[in-house]
Amino acid sequence: MEYGKATVVGAGVIGISWAGLFLAHGMDVVVCDPRPDTERLVRDGLDGITPGLAALGLPTEGLTDRLRFEPDLAAAVAGTDVVQENGPERLEVKQEIWRTVEEAAPAHALLATSTSGIPATAIARALRRPERLVVGHPFNPPHLVPLVEIVPGERTSPETVERARAFYASLGKKPQVLRKEIPGFVANRLQSALFREAVHLVAEGVVTEEELDEVVTASIGLRWAVAGPFRTFHLGGGPGGLPHFLEHLGRAMEAAWPGLGSPSFDAPTVARLTEQARAAFGDAPVAELAARRDRAQIALMQALGDTTP
Amino acid sequence: MEYGKATVVGAGVIGISWAGLFLAHGMDVVVCDPRPDTERLVRDGLDGITPGLAALGLPTEGLTDRLRFEPDLAAAVAGTDVVQENGPERLEVKQEIWRTVEEAAPAHALLATSTSGIPATAIARALRRPERLVVGHPFNPPHLVPLVEIVPGERTSPETVERARAFYASLGKKPQVLRKEIPGFVANRLQSALFREAVHLVAEGVVTEEELDEVVTASIGLRWAVAGPFRTFHLGGGPGGLPHFLEHLGRAMEAAWPGLGSPSFDAPTVARLTEQARAAFGDAPVAELAARRDRAQIALMQALGDTTP
Structure with missing residues (x-):
């Protein structure tokens, strides 16, 4: 698999669900969240969804063996293959996160935001290479519901879109690429x-x-x-x-x-x-x-x- | 079972599906439709839905043994226990049908219309006993989709509503009684x-x-x-x-x-x-x-x- 290492930014319900899905597909996962109780929240959350992952037919033995925590964002994305961001739904916060990620993540890394409401076009205005960012919006919870809406911004490259599609499909998801940005998506x-x-x-x-x-x-x-x-x-x-x-x-x-x-x-x-x-x-x-x-x-x-x- | 004999008025797609469901539940069914090719249409239609009825776990051997055709409406409802009407969606046609049914059907018969758009209140204005008529609106096709919306008119009696609910539930349907008439139902x-x-x-x-x-x-x-x-x-x-x-x-x-x-x-x-x-x-x-x-x-x-x- 092309994507061996994932960084999950933001460890709320959505982030934990992505982390569980990535782990169950054999990826190394780094979770990055500034909250001091992140590790406990994530481990409890993963315990909660493990029966669901198993029922879906995914291997769950030693699920957390390849899980790490890194509160420093730049360190968390160093050497990663894919960044899935689930931060607060505020434009300036997301722009700040993605500015840091762009500087610190490898050039080959796939960069996706789970946002349900902020267009990639707006977030990517803060980036030097806006063609790298795409929306990968799951339907909650991502480990269970098949849909992922891939919403390119005005400057997202076709290559990024195709890589995102292939990545989510490799996880058993049903990605759907939207042809236009529209508030709320589909x-x-x-x-x-x-x-x-x-x-x-x-x-x-x-x-x-x-x-x-x-x-x-x-x-x-x-x-x-x-x-x-x-x-x-x-x-x-x-x-x-x-x-x-x-x-x-x-x-x-x-x-x-x-x-x-x-x-x-x-x-x-x-x-x-x-x-x-x-x-x-x-x-x-x-x-x-x-x-x-x-x-x-x-x-x-x-x-x-x-x-x- | 309280309802041994059904009359299906109007043999379009909905009527045929009701007829199949009633037959598969062991009822005697009379189909009434003025079209000269009714019998062929109904038999072909029943052939088409028989695999579905069987897949639902219903007995289908000799399904049409208890099926009769009677183009005369008054004759078709004589001695029946339940009338399910699927005529054209025009008020005056439905009123005409129900006037005849009311005269000719036994006093104990349950009277239901499959209409998706005409309130029971309006149809029942043509009746001497409006408390007997209720909407039993299926979601197409009735033999397969569980929902039946039961929509009482202003003068439909609570007893009629309860009898309709019990009847559809006895066929394995999931009837839902609406609390108000509203165009298009729910x-x-x-x-x-x-x-x-x-x-x-x-x-x-x-x-x-x-x-x-x-x-x-x-x-x-x-x-x-x-x-x-x-x-x-x-x-x-x-x-x-x-x-x-x-x-x-x-x-x-x-x-x-x-x-x-x-x-x-x-x-x-x-x-x-x-x-x-x-x-x-x-x-x-x-x-x-x-x-x-x-x-x-x-x-x-x-x-x-x-x-x-």
């Missing part, structure tokens, strides 16, 4: 569009949160795990497929769009959503519910052949 | 909200249809097959769950909503979508692609324990 925009209507329907009292979740898992969730929205309409439109659907039903759908909701997270809506969340999810620790969800997720991915042995 | 509104943004992203050239579908199946589709949008944010918000998410990220999400797309199915957009559909799905017969999708769907449902033996 997955979060789609998620947010559906969630807006979900909040509206709950705020209007049409369904509760729990009922809405059950509607989704029993219909569009199942569908979209297997075939995306365009394919779903292609297959739902009879022999004429999507073109027939667009011709005969497109205008009616468009006419209904203005009737979709424009809710606000005002005090009464937040109060209702919070109260219903308590009713739906109770006092069970979130980590426990998440672990249960992740087990079901893995079973689903195995059924679809999406896990990587 | 699943289609959510689907349409996400699709609006999907069309925007393709129209803007951020991704192609095929790429967007891959983004969805590799992220939110997988997620929402296992846990709906509220649970997903509850589990993504750290130990504080959804309340913490709403408090800390709700306003930022709301601020981004006006930036989501408002596309139109104008000529250039339809041309682009049509061209990309040809590129993505090629010339493969839609029925073949759908059968392949349905097999994956069933594997997924089996992994999640959602099929009914």
